[in-house]
Amino acid sequence: xxxxxxxxxxxxxxxxxxxxxxxxxxxxxxxxxxxxxxxxxxxxxxxxxxxxxxxxxxxxxxxxxxxxxxxxxxxxxxxxxxxxxxxxxxxxxxxxxxxxxxxxxxxxxxxxxxxxxxxxxxxxxxxxxxxxxxxxxxxxxxxxxxxxxxxxxxxxxxxxxxxxxxxxxxxxxxxxxxxxxxxxxxxxxxxxx
Amino acid sequence: xxxxxxxxxxxxxxxxxxxxxxxxxxxxxxxxxxxxxxxxxxxxxxxxxxxxxxxxxxxxxxxxxxxxxxxxxxxxxxxxxxxxxxxxxxxxxxxxxxxxxxxxxxxxxxxxxxxxxxxxxxxxxxxxxxxxxxxxxxxxxxxxxxxxxxxxxxxxxxxxxxxxxxxx
Numbered sequence: 004x005x006x007x008x009x010x011x012x013x014x015x016x017x018x019x020x021x022x023x024x025x026x027x028x029x030x031x032x033x034x035x036x037x038x039x040x041x042x043x044x045x046x047x048x049x050x051x052x053x054x055x056x057x058x059x060x061x062x063x064x065x066x067x068x069x070x071x072x073x074x075x076x077x078x079x080x081x082x083x084x085x086x087x088x089x090x091x092x093x094x095x096x097x098x099x100x101x102x103x104x105x106x107x108x109x110x111x112x113x114x115x116x117x118x119x120x121x122x123x124x125x126x127x128x129x130x131x132x133x134x135x136x137x138x139x140x141x142x143x144x145x146x147x148x149x150x151x152x153x154x155x156x157x158x159x160x161x162x163x164x165x166x167x168x169x170x171x172x173x174x175x176x177x178x179x180x181x182x183x184x185x186x187x188x189x190x191x192x193x194x195x196x
Numbered sequence: 197x198x199x200x201x202x203x204x205x206x207x208x209x210x211x212x213x214x215x216x217x218x219x220x221x222x223x224x225x226x227x228x229x230x231x232x233x234x235x236x237x238x239x240x241x242x243x244x245x246x247x248x249x250x251x252x253x254x255x256x257x258x259x260x261x262x263x264x265x266x267x268x269x270x271x272x273x274x275x276x277x278x279x280x281x282x283x284x285x286x287x288x289x290x291x292x293x294x295x296x297x298x299x300x301x302x303x304x305x306x307x308x309x310x311x312x313x314x315x316x317x318x319x320x321x322x323x324x325x326x327x328x329x330x331x332x333x334x335x336x337x338x339x340x341x342x343x344x345x346x347x348x349x350x351x352x353x354x355x356x357x358x359x360x361x362x363x364x
Contacts, residue, residue: 026301058298059353062330065302066340068354076353098327105328105360109350133328133362137347162364169347 024057031060035070042077051084052097055104083107090116091128102132109139115149122156130162131155134169279323280363284309286318286343290335293318297331297361304334329361 024043027036039060043053059080063073087103088095090113095103103116119131131152138148155164284295286309293309299322300306309318330349333341342348342357352358 055298058302058330061302062298062358063354065296065304066332066354066356072354079353098325102328102362105350127326127364129326129328130362130364133360136350137360137362140347140350166362166364 026057027060030064031073032070035060035064035073038070038074039077042074042081046081046084049085050093051081051088052100054097055084055101056080079108080104086113087116089113091120095120096127099128099132102129102136106132106136106139109136111135111139111145111149115145115153118149118153119156122153131165134165137169279325282322282324282361282363284320284322284331284343285345286333286341287316288318288333288335288341289316290318292336294334294337295320295331296334298329299324299331304337309333324361324363326363329363330358331361332356332358 023036023040027039027043030036031039039056043056046053046056056077059077060073063076068076083104084100086107087100090107091099091103106116107113115135116128116132119135120128123131135148135152138151139145151168152165155168286293286295294304295307295309296302296304307320307322309320311317312319331343331346333343335341340356343359343361346359346361349358349360
């Protein structure tokens with residue numbers, strides 16, 4: 004009888020890892036959902052975060068992207084998460100890995116992330132990496148952006164100092180926690196769906 | 197079962213056969229004991245069958261839960277420990293505005309914005325854990341617009357303008 008319950012436990016726990024995420028099956032066509040689920044399963048097997056992959060697929064579904072484009076974007080993000088983990092190590096948090104994947108996509112080299120990590124110690128990397136990414140996306144040369152961010156990290160400055168660096172460079176600050184961002188009319192004409 | 201005498205049967209062979217069939221059967225005591233032992237053993241295997249049936253039912257229930265029992269994921273819980281309030285704003289002429297992003301499964305129905313007193317500004321307060329989020333606005337249910345106050349995402353894969361939000 005005990006063996007029977009062990010079998011039940013094995014099937015239940017093992018089945019969770021293989022079960023399709025209902026958000027994918029609810030929001031994507033069956034072929035796309037299955038292809039994305041394979042990437043998600045592969046990431047889970049490698050110990051990579053899976054939620055960013057699911058969110059990328061849901062983003063594509065909501066924005067009306069074709070299935071092959073969704074699968075391609077999810078696969079690309081999977082690769083970026085793997086490279087981020089290779090740069091930051093297995094102990095990096097999901098938030099840090101997700102931010103680092105975006106930085107690598109923006110063209111920042113892995114060693115910039117590693118130097119930042121060594122300077123920050125055990126403190127979260129999300130904000131410095133995000134600011135670094137935003138600066139590069141805003142046109143600041145990667146070397147210059149990296150140097151500025153690493154200088155702040157070397158001085159042990161708090162997250163607010165990194166945010167101020169971004170604003171000082173003229174990059175839009177975005178919504179701030181509890182803050183009141185300046186109101187401007189939409190700078191870009193909305194894109195028709 | 198008993199066989200009634202049948203006067204119409206005249207064949208003596210058939211009549212002897214009928215008489216033999218009507219004779220009561222008596223079992224040897226050892227045969228009877230062995231038969232009862234077999235019956236008791238059969239009752240034991242019935243209990244095993246009952247256990248297997250319960251196990252099968254439990255397995256079926258577990259599989260059914262995996263297939264259909266997933267509760268819907270919370271979109272944006274009002275206040276969770278470790279979250280920070282973030283005010284999302286958009287100034288745009290519209291009759292309705294929603295924000296979609298990594299924080300609400302990109303669900304256009306999950307997070308509508310409220311019109312402010314000036315009639316042209318739309319706001320909503322989110323509670324988010326530290327991290328980097330992608331989001332965009334849906335205006336009047338048919339137009340996508342990035343946040344003019346937020347950095348544009350380099351990871352915009354699907355054509356629509358996507359902004360990024362960093363929560364420390």
